[in-house]
Amino acid sequence: MSLLKIAHVPAAIVDAGDTVFYAVTVMARERVGAVAVEDKTLKGDLQGIFTERDVMLRVVQEERNPRGTLVRDVMTSPVETASEKTTAKEALALMLDRHLRHLPILGSAGQILGMLSTRNLLSNKVEDLERQLDSMDQFLLNDGPGG
């Protein structure tokens, strides 16, 4: 299964030159905890991500003004990314290993396709494991010892 089926697609995107206040408005409207950041002066490639945690640690805690601060000055950058070919297992291992909560998924030309969260990945893995257990239960019922 493609990671895009698990991810938030399309990703919410802001420009590196947008204000923190604008980015927070986008995050609230899209009900997401992170937005991808591109830079229209740099052909729109991914520059980083901006997350709820960045709002808390780099804006509120450092006493910056949300209307006077640009996303490029407080975003998380550089960031790890996944491609359409990355498996859910690889993505989860990377995110748990590096303590990432969000992972942007890029297309082959570098375009931003979606945003994956550990929460979505873990939910998906729970469903997948439950399906495997169900089918083993079925197998044991039909063909197993004492079946």
Add this chain to the structure above:
Amino acid sequence: MSLLKIAHVPAAIVDAGDTVFYAVTVMARERVGAVAVEDKTLKGDLQGIFTERDVMLRVVQEERNPRGTLVRDVMTSPVETASEKTTAKEALALMLDRHLRHLPILGSAGQILGMLSTRNLLSNKVEDLERQLDSMDQFLLNDGPGG
């Protein structure tokens, strides 16, 4: 297994009369996305929780000053809670149903024991399901058809 083994214990706690700026400092130091809120003028019972999302939506988006705003004015309240007797399954069902990311765990006297996150619950469930699958695999290898 007690929910307390999965939760963040002890919970990070602030007072309803603390400032948002102070609460964010606690969240940063404890590396958590939510703190429990008690009120020392009300015998220390749980008043609500204050989360990264509250920082984003009720402080930054509503243009409040973090040093001039009290937690009681922007916290999430009332909140659902769990007890030590709540099972992981019950907690996860409640949190997914109500779209909660954090759930405080209270002792029988109402004291705040820990803070559960959907992420911790899902990680725990993945581990649990993987153990079940492993033991079914072992069973099939040792006793199952063709074993």
